[in-house]
Amino acid sequence: MIDSPAAPGPAPLARWFAWSxxxxxxxxxxxxxxxxxxxxxxxxxxxxxxxxxxxxxxxxxxxxxxxxxxxxxxxxxxxxxxxxxxxxxxxxxxxxxxxxxxxxxxxxxxxxxxxxxxxxxxxxxxxxxxxxxxxxxxxxxxxxxxxxxxxxxxxxxxxxxxxxxxxxxxxxxxxxxxxxxxxxxxxxxxxxxxxxxxxxxxxxxxxxPRMLGADGQRSYLVLFQNNAEWRSLGGVVGAVAQIDTRDGRIALTTQASTADFVDMAGEEVGPLPDEVAAVFGTGPSRFIQNATQVPDFTVGAPIARAMWQRLHGTSVDGVIALDPVTLSYLLRATGPIVLPSGDELTADNAVSLLLDEVYRRYDDPRDQDAFFQSATAAVFEALADGRADAAEVIAAVGRAGAERRLLVWNADAADQAVLDGTPLQGRLTADSAARSTVGVYLNDGTGSKMDVYLRPSVETALCTPDVASVRVELRSDAPDPDSLPAYVTGNGVYGVPPGEALTGVYVYLPPGARVLDRRSTGDTASPVGFSGGTHDGREVVKWSVQLAPGQRAQLDLEFRLPSPSDVDAVMTPTRDPGEVPHTGTCPFPPA
Known part of the structure; x- marks a missing residue:
C-alpha cells in the first residue's frame, strides 16, 4: 500500500504566507x-x-x-x-x-x-x-x-x-x-x-493689418468721451476726428466738435429699437453727444457713423471711442508732449487738465474744444510718428480695453466678428452658467460737467445660491458752486440748481433675473425717482437721484437669478481707474 503525500504542515504554510x-x-x-x-x-x-x-x-x-x-x-x-x-x-x-x-x-x-x-x-x-x-x-x-x-x-x-x-x-x-x-x-x-x-x-x-489698410484705405471715426459728463459707456462725446489708414500709414484727416453737428440736432438719423427708445428715449439717435448713452456700442457706433456721413459725406469703415484716461495711459508710452498752448501734457496731469482745468481756463466752449483737439492731435502725432515705446503702447491699449475705455466697432461684419466676446466691442456682458453679471451705467441729467466731483461705488453680493443684491452709492465732493465756472455747474439751464448733480443710474439685471426688493437711502436734493424697462432680455431699473455738495445716496436692489450662480458687475468707466465694482455682503435680511 502506497501512502499519499503528507499535506504541508502549519509551519511551511505560514512561511509561504509571510514571504507573499x-x-x-x-x-x-x-x-x-x-x-x-x-x-x-x-x-x-x-x-x-x-x-x-x-x-x-x-x-x-x-x-x-x-x-x-x-x-x-x-x-x-x-x-x-x-x-x-x-x-x-x-x-x-x-x-x-x-x-x-x-x-x-x-x-x-x-x-x-x-x-x-x-x-x-x-x-x-x-x-x-x-x-x-x-x-x-x-x-x-x-x-x-x-x-x-x-x-x-x-x-x-x-x-x-x-x-x-x-x-x-x-x-x-x-x-x-x-x-x-x-x-x-x-x-x-x-x-x-x-x-x-x-x-x-x-x-x-x-x-x-486690415484696420491699418493692408488691403486698401480704411477710414475710422474717433469719438472722444468726456468723463466729466457721464454717459453709459464713459462720457458725453465731445471732440470727434476722422483717421485714414493705408499700408500701415495713419493720418489724422479731419477734426470736429459737437458744435459742428448743431444744424442736424434733433433729427433722428435712424430709429432705435423700440425697447431701447423706451428706456433712453430718442436722444441717442438725435444728438452726437449721446451716441454712447446706450450701454451697447454696437447700437451707438452706427448712429455716430450715420451722423458723420450726413455732416461730411464720408462713410467710415468703423468707429472708435476712447477717453482722457486712455490718453493718460498712452502718454506713458510717448512721454510728455508740449501743446500749442505751451502746456506740457503728461500721463499724470492729462485727466485733471482735460476734465477740470480746461473749464476754469476757457469760458467759451469753442476754445475748450480747440484745446481738446490740440491735445488729441498731439498724442496721435506722437504715436503715428513712432515717438512712443511700442511695448508701452501695447500695455496702454490692453489696459484701456480691459477697463472698457477703448471701444471698437467695424462696419464690416467679418472684421467685427473677430472682436466677439471681448470688452472692446462694448456690448452688454454675456452671462455663463457659473457667473451672472449686473451692469451699472451712469448718465448725467444736469447738462453740466459736475460728474468730475461725483464718487460712485458699486457692490454686489450673493445672498443665497439664487438671490443676489447690488448696491450703488453716489457721493458729491463738489466745492462751493460759486467757485466753479457756469459751464461746469450747468448754470441751472436744465432745471438743476448750480452745484447740484442729477444722475440717471441704469441697473441692468442678468438675463432672466427679476427684482425682489429695492430701497433708496441717504440725503438727496430732491425726491428719488424710479422707472425702467427691458433691454435684450434684461430687466432695467432706472434710479434718478439729485445730490448737492456733500450729499450722498444709496440704492439697494435684491433680485432672483434664473439659476444659482456667482454674481459680479461692470460699471461705467469714470475718471478714476480705481472706481470699479467690488464684492460685499448682502444688505437684505434673510427671507
Missing amino acids: VALALVVGLAVATWVGVRGVLAFEHLRAARDAVSIAAVGTDDPSLAIHVLASAGTDTEAARALTSDPVWQLVSALPWVGPQLDAISRTVAAADDAFSRALSPLAGAAENLSPAALAPVGGTVDVRRLATIEPVATSAAAALRRASDDVAAIDRRPLLGAVGAAVDDAAALIGRASDDADALSRATRLL
Whole structure:
C-alpha cells in the first residue's frame, strides 16, 4: 500500500504566507518609491516652468522676449510629462484614493506641456516680429505685412492653449487632496491666462493689418468721451476726428466738435429699437453727444457713423471711442508732449487738465474744444510718428480695453466678428452658467460737467445660491458752486440748481433675473425717482437721484437669478481707474 503525500504542515504554510506578504510589501514599496521619486522630480520641473512664467510676466515688456521665455518652459514641462506618463504611474492611477491624485497630476502636466512645449514653442519662431522694433512705426508707417505673417501660428497657438485650458478645467476637483487640488487650480489659472493672451494676439494679428489698410484705405471715426459728463459707456462725446489708414500709414484727416453737428440736432438719423427708445428715449439717435448713452456700442457706433456721413459725406469703415484716461495711459508710452498752448501734457496731469482745468481756463466752449483737439492731435502725432515705446503702447491699449475705455466697432461684419466676446466691442456682458453679471451705467441729467466731483461705488453680493443684491452709492465732493465756472455747474439751464448733480443710474439685471426688493437711502436734493424697462432680455431699473455738495445716496436692489450662480458687475468707466465694482455682503435680511 502506497501512502499519499503528507499535506504541508502549519509551519511551511505560514512561511509561504509571510514571504507573499513580504514580497507584496517590497513591490508596493518599490512602486510607491518609483511613483514618489518621479512625482517629486516632476514637481521640480513644474516649479522651474512656473518660475519661467513669472519671469516672463514681470521681467520684460518685450512680447517677443516673453514668448521665448515662456517657450523655454517647454523643456521642463516635457520632462515632467515623461515622468508622469510611464506604465507604472498609469497602473497606480487606476487604484482607489491615490489614483485620482496621480491622474489629476498627469493630466495637469500633459496640459501644461501642450501649452508651453507644443503651443508656444512654434510661436517663438515668429516672435521677432512682435518685438518693439518690429511694431514701431518707421517714418510714420507700421509694417502691416510683417505683423500679418504672425497670424497663422498665433491662431494655431491660441487653439492649442484653449484646448489645454479646457483639459485642466475638466479635471474633477472633488476627490483631490488640498495640495493636489491647489496645484491643479494654479495650473488652470496659469494656462487660462496664457490662453487669453494668445487669443488676444491671434485676434490682433487677424484684425490690425486690415484696420491699418493692408488691403486698401480704411477710414475710422474717433469719438472722444468726456468723463466729466457721464454717459453709459464713459462720457458725453465731445471732440470727434476722422483717421485714414493705408499700408500701415495713419493720418489724422479731419477734426470736429459737437458744435459742428448743431444744424442736424434733433433729427433722428435712424430709429432705435423700440425697447431701447423706451428706456433712453430718442436722444441717442438725435444728438452726437449721446451716441454712447446706450450701454451697447454696437447700437451707438452706427448712429455716430450715420451722423458723420450726413455732416461730411464720408462713410467710415468703423468707429472708435476712447477717453482722457486712455490718453493718460498712452502718454506713458510717448512721454510728455508740449501743446500749442505751451502746456506740457503728461500721463499724470492729462485727466485733471482735460476734465477740470480746461473749464476754469476757457469760458467759451469753442476754445475748450480747440484745446481738446490740440491735445488729441498731439498724442496721435506722437504715436503715428513712432515717438512712443511700442511695448508701452501695447500695455496702454490692453489696459484701456480691459477697463472698457477703448471701444471698437467695424462696419464690416467679418472684421467685427473677430472682436466677439471681448470688452472692446462694448456690448452688454454675456452671462455663463457659473457667473451672472449686473451692469451699472451712469448718465448725467444736469447738462453740466459736475460728474468730475461725483464718487460712485458699486457692490454686489450673493445672498443665497439664487438671490443676489447690488448696491450703488453716489457721493458729491463738489466745492462751493460759486467757485466753479457756469459751464461746469450747468448754470441751472436744465432745471438743476448750480452745484447740484442729477444722475440717471441704469441697473441692468442678468438675463432672466427679476427684482425682489429695492430701497433708496441717504440725503438727496430732491425726491428719488424710479422707472425702467427691458433691454435684450434684461430687466432695467432706472434710479434718478439729485445730490448737492456733500450729499450722498444709496440704492439697494435684491433680485432672483434664473439659476444659482456667482454674481459680479461692470460699471461705467469714470475718471478714476480705481472706481470699479467690488464684492460685499448682502444688505437684505434673510427671507
